[in-house]
Amino acid sequence: MHVGEEYSIIPAFIINMAGCNLTCPTCPERERWNHLLRPLPAEAYARALISHFDKTSWPKSIEWIGGEPSTQMPYVFDTTWAMRALHPELPTVYLNTNAYFSPFLNPMLAGTGAIDAFVFDLKASPPCARHITGASDYFDAVSHNILELARLMPRAPHILRHLVMPGHVECCTVPILEWCKKNVPDLCFNLMTTFHDFRRPPSIPAVLPQNEADLAIHFAKSSELPHLLINGDPA
Template identity: 25%
Template sequence: MSLERYEQINSGRRTAKFQIVKRIDVSSYLESDLSLKELLKVHSEVKREFKELIDSIDMPKIPEMPEKTPQRSFLWLKIKILEEMLKECNFCEKRCGVNRYEKLGYCKCGVKSYYTSEFLHMGEEPELIPSHTIFFNRCTFRCVFCQNFDIVYSDNYPVDEIELARSIDRRYRQGSRNVNFVGGNPDQHAHTILRILQHVESNIAVVWNSNMYHSEELAEIIEDVVDVWLGDFKYGNDRCALKYSKAKNYWRVVTRNFRRAENNGELLIRHLVMPEHIECCTKRIVGWVAEELKPGTRFNLMFQYYPTFRAYEYPEISRRLNREEIQRALDIAKRYRLNLV
């Protein structure tokens, strides 16, 4: 399954989801101050309206979208909800429930978001490049082999939402095919990212480059602005996830989120093959994707693992892949006829 809608956004024949979400006026629903529960009720009503719009697939572009964005849009409502959720944070399945206005969660994030860099990335999958990649800090995982630990654990720049929105428009003019929110991980910064999108003018596809450990509550809000889910599928079982990333219930959460993602956007899956983890992880992941997701789902089988960060504390993963492991992983993927990147 190719990224058809994404390609149509790229060629200007479709509208990026956030640009539609930004133009749906919700002011008639919001006459007084509402509680989180009431906001969520309004959100599900408007979501139905949004789904009807987005499902009109025969319509190449949404012609009735107004030029100007209303002050209280569906996107505004989503931001409002996320700002409320931050008071008892359940953005990811860690569900620490902290008030992020007062203290940091397990991910070490409060309300303010930081990023390390933004640039046109030429090293992503062919359909994504040039990809305007914005690297946010922190993560909801604690991977001992983190390949981006320098990004995750630094606080380089506080996010100025308008400035980053301008950079997205500028990179679009320079040829970016998407804006790619990554890190670390984007989930814990969802409120900031939606605020940034409020100020973006370009019809640019949104890529959510995530560990797929977000909660269903977060998915309910962000899925209407994500055009492409670029999801990491790291482990084939809970034991390995707990050992290397301190993530509980990994398999249940991640498979649930991949299923949901393919029904609410387009999907590209990445799997970083790890030494000694072909049978317990690669094989199970490949089999599940082939049997449970839509045929032809794009799948990037990655062989660039190298030991870094704290990986040396684990002898079995403190080396690169050998030739036999690479071949074995390729054979498995071929046997299941995956649509490899």
């Protein structure tokens, strides 16, 4: 149960999965993937989750998180459908995704009744994408999928996160704010200044310098995005 997510979705029950299709050098997740448990079959896991919530407390949302959960959608679908069959009034189910996947997945993600909404991640502008994510086609692929899923599920409470990277305020944060204002202004935009480099030893600053955090917040507030959050709270 996680209370460090956006204020509108906490407490959020986080289901972490292993593996990712990107290779961000500063990935905070990879370390954890060697220590994961073997998953239960989907129906058994769904029953275990419902029973756990009944015995403890129900969250406001359930988040499938990676690594990258879109690489394991059959399990996500099967488990979520089984949870819905056992408990039709399920909290909002989010897919917390890097949105780097084939566009052929979009109709399935939006149309099968498993996923209610998305927590998207928009990390880098085109010139910096390869350096930050390992994928040179990152921005085109991800921006296309965000647009398409927002169009397919227009009333869903999607969230778009942008983690400000050290040295990338003007080249990444500013153009991403402009792209969001132009293309998906209705999405809740969460600007995060909580970057932490988990590599040892870090080759770039271990945390975002305060002056860069302040500058990014200034640009975000100036963007006049109507649903702006700063580190999960209303701006």
